[in-house]
Amino acid sequence: MQLEAVTIDIGTSRPLVLLNTVDADELGAHPLDRVRIEHDEETTTGIVKRTDELVEPGTIGVTEPLSRVRGTVDVTLAGKPRSVRYIRRKLDDVELQPHELETIVRHIHEDRLSDIELGAYASAVYTNGFSLDETKHLTEAMSDVGQRLTWDAPVIADKHSVGGVAGNCVTPVMVAIVTAAGLTMPKTSSRAVTSPAGTADVMEVFCDVEFTTDEIESIVTETNGCLVWGGGVDLSPVDDKIIRAENPLSIDPPGQLMASVLSKKRSAGSTHVVIDIPYGEGSKVESLVAARKLADDLKRVGDHLDMDVSCAITHGADPIGRGIGPVLEARDVLAVLEGDGPESLRLKSVRLANILLEHCGVDASAVDALESGRALEQFGRIVAAQNGDPDIKSSDLEPGAESTTVRAERSGIATRVDNRQLCDLARRAGAPLDTRAGLVIHRTASERVEDDDPLYTIHAETPAKLAEAEALADRLEPIQVRSKADALVERR
Incomplete structure (x- = not known):
């Protein structure tokens, strides 16, 4: 016709x-x-x-x-593409062959699948999972689609967190420490999808994050590192399309998660990668057993791809830092680099940076880099190379002027802090699109709380957004306060 x-x-x-x-x-x-x-x-x-x-x-x-x-x-x-038949096989819990996975990846990349078919793929992986061999072949296929960055340095450092923890913005601090020690660390990061801030959103408070491949190479040549948005370059582009299919269902199955993380790292040219696996109630990985299994599988897939992968299993039941939202997390990052800031963010950044330095064979101390001011100076160099102000101070970063503080209604102990509820509140206040919106956390789990003590403060840029967040806060209890006796009963 x-x-x-x-x-x-x-x-x-x-x-x-x-x-x-x-x-x-x-x-x-x-x-x-x-x-x-x-x-x-x-x-x-x-x-x-x-x-x-x-x-x-x-x-x-x-x-x-x-x-x-x-x-x-x-x-x-x-006719329907062959990949639809392979997706149906995965729905039937059949292990897919390498050529079948390659076909699915290629057809997703070429936009040959409908939204319903892509959703069926996400559901099939969530329901039946991938074997380790399937994950290895899927990761390879995903990284073979799109651009691949190459670097002259023999060791390219990288870091990733599987997510699920509010305010967990250790990456900018780590990049500053590691590159100050002489390592090359071209860090590509994501924007927020369901969280109040991704690393790219936080860095955009300081400088530009969208660059071409040639521009990224120039920044890294000048400073040893960068902190840019990965969506600006075509690294494992199929991953972004699969994530869009997973998000409405709020699913992130382990096999696909591993393929997502390591395909991006392989495409970025990384040779040595530290992966942060937070676990605990309310985190993406809820048990220590599950965290250890994920770490073991990530290392095996990394070996298959000739990447040296090390995993750090960390406590993920509490937020890291005090701020949740782009400006509030950026303020925490800069405060830590200035020698102050939240202790939880400082300690985790130092721990992961030391693991990465040792993993790459570099004899240097993350604490020395922070206390000497070298990390702060290096962060300023990267910010300047990315068209930002290298002299910005943490005190320059002001949250949204519309605010309210939620206070304790009883004395006792903060028995539980719910990451998901805190993130929901920060998003309802306007984060990440409203960069100055979010939360400041005043109490963490196990801390003593007196009646009328501040628990958290909500910041918004408009009265309407603040009212929406307040209405949600009335229905939630992100920081639970119980009397000592009640807390003992709950533990039993």
Whole structure:
């Protein structure tokens, strides 16, 4: 069938085509079927949406990813991609072969799967998991798609956290310490997806984070390191598409998590990686047993990819630092580099930096780098190279002016701090889009609390956002305070 192609904007990044129901019936095309489009000696595939109004008969509407399709085109019905059959096999709990995983990855990269099919893939992995061999092959396939960074230095240091802990912004402190010791650490980080701040959001308080590959190489040549947004470069791009399918379901199965982390590291050219695995109630990894298994599997997959992976299993039941939200976490980071700041953030940053230095064979002390001021100076160099102000002080960083403090209604002990609830509150206050929104935590687990003591302060940029956060705070109890007797009963 010959149709006239017109570009139509329906706000999607998917390669969809809109067919009038008259033409769709003639082709025998149902919703989510594929059609093959031949144009200018090129063949393209689109996913069908039927409509009575948006396009006229004789016309095919193409979305932005297919905008190169113009003029009169030949349209025929196409079959489902082979990857759909492989996804169904995983739904049936069949172990996939390397070529099947490679096909799924390639088709995700080429946008050949519908949102429903991609959701089925995420659900299949969540329900049935991956074997270690599947994870190894999936990681390799994901890192082979997109760009690969290469570096002259024989050792390229890197760090990642599996997440789940509020305020856990140790990465900027670590990069400053490690690069001050002479190591190369080109750190690509993510923006927040479901959290109040990703590392890239925190760094954007100080400087630019979006750069091309050539610009990143120039920054690293000048300073030994960088702190940039990974989405600005095409490293393991399939990972971002899979994450978008997982987020509505709030799932992050271990096999896919490992492939996500290590494919990004391999694509970034990392040779020595320390992975932080926080565990505890409310964390992404809730038990020590699960944390140890994940660490063991990460090391094995790293060995398969010729990456030297070391895992640090850390306490994840409490927030790290006092601030939650871009500006508040940035203030904590800078305060630690200045020689002050939250002790929990300082201790964890030092511990992980020392592990990474030792892992890379460097005889240096993270404490010395902090106390001498070398780490602060190095952080300023990186900020300047990324078009920021190297002389910024932690006192310059002010949270949102609209605020309220939630206070204890009884004396006792803070028996539990819920990371998820704290993050939900910070997001309701406007973080991360409102960079000055978030929370300041005044009490952590096991601390003595007196009646009317401050527990946490909510900051927002507008009265409306503050009111929304206050309404949510009335329904939650992110910091539980119990009398000593009640706390003993709960432990039993």
